[in-house]
Amino acid sequence: MKNPVVVLGLGNPLMADEGIGVHLIERLTKLAAQFPGVDFVDVGTASLSVLHQIEGRRKAIFVDCAFMDEEPGAIRRFTPEDVRSTKVLARQSLHETDLLRILCLAKQLDQAPGEVVIFGIQPERLTPGTDLSAALSDRIDAYLSQILRELRA
Amino acid sequence: MPKTVNVNVHHVTRIEGHGNIVVNAANGKVEKVQWQVPEAPRFFEAMVRGRSYQDIQTVVSRICGICSITHSLTATKAVENAMGIEVSEQTDKVRILMHYSEQLQSHVLHVGYLVAPDLFGFPSVVPLAAKAPDVVKAVIRLHRLANEWSDLLAGRTTHPVTLVPGGLTKVPTAQQLGELRDKLNGCLPDLKAVAEAVLSVAEIIPTFTRETEYVSLRQDNPPAYTFYHGDIASTDCEGTVPVNDWKTVANEYVSDQSTAKWTKWHRDSYAVGALARFNNNGHLLSAPAKYLARMFGLRKGCCNPFMNSIAQLAEAVHVVEVSKILIDELLTKGLKEEKVRVSPKAGKGSGCVEAPRGILFHEYEFDRRGTCVGADICIPTNQNHANIQKDFEKLVPEILSEGEDAVRLKLEMLVRAYDPCVSCSTHMLSVQFVR
Numbered sequence: 201m202k203n204p205v206v207v208l209g210l211g212n213p214l215m216a217d218e219g220i221g222v223h224l225i226e227r228l229t230k231l232a233a234q235f236p237g238v239d240f241v242d243v244g245t246a247s248l249s250v251l252h253q254i255e256g257r258r259k260a261i262f263v264d265c266a267f268m269d270e271e272p273g274a275i276r277r278f279t280p281e282d283v284r285s286t287k288v289l290a291r292q293s294l295h296e297t298d299l300l301r302i303l304c305l306a307k308q309l310d311q312a313p314g315e316v317v318i319f320g321i322q323p324e325r326l327t328p329g330t331d332l333s334a335a336l337s338d339r340i341d342a343y344l345s346q347i348l349r350e351l352r353a
Numbered sequence: 354m355p356k357t358v359n360v361n362v363h364h365v366t367r368i369e370g371h372g373n374i375v376v377n378a379a380n381g382k383v384e385k386v387q388w389q390v391p392e393a394p395r396f397f398e399a400m401v402r403g404r405s406y407q408d409i410q411t412v413v414s415r416i417c418g419i420c421s422i423t424h425s426l427t428a429t430k431a432v433e434n435a436m437g438i439e440v441s442e443q444t445d446k447v448r449i450l451m452h453y454s455e456q457l458q459s460h461v462l463h464v465g466y467l468v469a470p471d472l473f474g475f476p477s478v479v480p481l482a483a484k485a486p487d488v489v490k491a492v493i494r495l496h497r498l499a500n501e502w503s504d505l506l507a508g509r510t511t512h513p514v515t516l517v518p519g520g521l522t523k524v525p526t527a528q529q530l531g532e533l534r535d536k537l538n539g540c541l542p543d544l545k546a547v548a549e550a551v552l553s554v555a556e557i558i559p560t561f562t563r564e565t566e567y568v569s570l571r572q573d574n575p576p577a578y579t580f581y582h583g584d585i586a587s588t589d590c591e592g593t594v595p596v597n598d599w600k601t602v603a604n605e606y607v608s609d610q611s612t613a614k615w616t617k618w619h620r621d622s623y624a625v626g627a628l629a630r631f632n633n634n635g636h637l638l639s640a641p642a643k644y645l646a647r648m649f650g651l652r653k654g655c656c657n658p659f660m661n662s663i664a665q666l667a668e669a670v671h672v673v674e675v676s677k678i679l680i681d682e683l684l685t686k687g688l689k690e691e692k693v694r695v696s697p698k699a700g701k702g703s704g705c706v707e708a709p710r711g712i713l714f715h716e717y718e719f720d721r722r723g724t725c726v727g728a729d730i731c732i733p734t735n736q737n738h739a740n741i742q743k744d745f746e747k748l749v750p751e752i753l754s755e756g757e758d759a760v761r762l763k764l765e766m767l768v769r770a771y772d773p774c775v776s777c778s779t780h781m782l783s784v785q786f787v788r
Contacts, residue, residue: 214400214415245418246511248462252497253510266782283784299782301479308482309490320782328396 204258217323221263247297259315266320273335390611398728406723422455423708435702451506453672458499459709460665465492472554491543520693567629578637580707589619596705615739622739625711627664642671697723734774
């Protein structure tokens with residue numbers, strides 16, 4: 201059975217800061233016992249599966265790497281309505297996706313949760329490698345605190 | 354009528370790689386036609402060097418978000434091949450069943466989200482969902498079923514966690530498999546609905562054809578429409594090539610117009626994917642899958658790359674059919690927990706599995722402690738690049754008179770038929786705040 205709230209970590213941990221969502225979900229999963237009504241999901245790069253992970257939930261919280269014109273390492277909390285996507289899709293393959301367009305499709309099909317929150321983290325480095333840049337790794341605890349505050353609210 | 358056509362589809366985004374389409378024609382004469390792939394090298398092979406043989410499948414599962422199960426399975430098979438590890442019949446069957454979930458998922462997504470909007474005349478699946486919600490909902494139900502299926506056997510929807518060299522860390526219960534079989538029975542109306550919807554607009558599928566070499570796995574003993582076992586076959590030759598000799602098939606080379614490696618075997622290029630599997634093994638499809646192929650006039654020997662999507666639909670039906678049989682076999686024999694006991698040893702070996710987009714090769718070498726000292730990965734997309742270029746070269750002169758927009762659309766549709774994995778490694782958001 202699905203819990204009413206889901207936290208989803210997106211990204212590719214083989215591409216440095218791109219994987220911040222996955223790194224954070226790994227840490228959050230260790231705290232799962234404190235949050236019996238919450239599921240923690242490592243989505244990785246299977247962005248389209250988000251459609252099914254959020255279906256039937258009251259609230260979905262995303263943690264993802266995001267270009268937001270901020271300093272590397274900055275975190276911002278926003279809703280899909282707060283932003284517009286500046287991502288250009290070539291639409292050449294299923295492999296490129298945009299979370300905001302997936303959320304738009306979910307809404308259109310009446311499968312979106314009542315509340316959607318996104319924590320975007322500005323990357324410094326998006327190159328092959330499994331380590332986060334210092335700008336992000338030094339702030340992991342701060343990111344976790346902010347997400348946990350959202351869960352406890 | 355003389356035509357001047359300039360198509361320049363460049364998609365240079367900040368980090369994600371995309372293919373570029375370039376066509377220059379003046380006075381009805383084609384001057385330049387190129388499929389350019391300015392993809393950044395990915396260094397995945399370097400990333401697994403120095404890692405334990407037990408971790409390879411976990412790392413490579415992150416290469417692709419659509420075919421992560423295939424990458425994990427291929428790596429696991431390569432590790433087992435390198436170390437001479439045998440797996441039980443139960444492990445083999447559960448892995449194949451797991452792999453089928455990814456075929457279904459990828460094929461319905463490809464047809465439903467990427468190809469159907471073209472056929473129905475919409476720019477993407479979002480407006481299509483508004484106009485034809487029933488079809489899109491059927492696609493989404495099939496996608497959901499495939500996700501649940503992967504969850505059950507791979508431990509999660511994507512990036513599997515149950516695969517280890519020598520076996521599986523978890524096997525499903527008889528009850529879970531029985532429930533899965535019921536769901537598979539229940540999904541046939543949705544598959545039928547999607548096929549009928551595509552059939553209703555099938556006249557939009559371009560009739561282009563170009564004689565092509567098709568390469569895929571082939572299993573002769575016992576004969577089966579294979580995605581997992583067998584040797585490497587081609588429509589250009591009778592015999593097969595053992596998986597360990599895959600480099601004599603791929604013959605990778607560097608093209609000036611791409612940073613991804615290209616491949617060729619008996620000709621200047623070859624194609625891999627659902628149509629390649631169909632052309633090598635189509636006579637072995639299950640009866641309902643053959644029926645579907647006939648509905649669309651798809652026959653072995655088809656050299657129309659746009660029909661790849663129809664081969665995918667036939668395969669979607671096929672994997673559902675054969676999975677029900679596989680589940681019955683597992684249930685009849687009874688499922689048991691199996692201990693995985695593996696000791697590392699030095700060796701080199703290859704693994705080969707059919708990803709939804711075509712044949713995938715992994716090769717690894719290990720020292721006596723089981724530490725990876727060498728890796729080589731050849732993905733289906735790279736094997737299709739040269740073939741896309743050759744298709745472009747034949748297609749463009751044939752459609753030049755239709756004008757710039759039609760040329761652009763058809764070339765984009767052709768690329769979508771192959772569904773190249775050129776932008777898979779990164780998926781970050783890019784946003785501007787509006788309030």
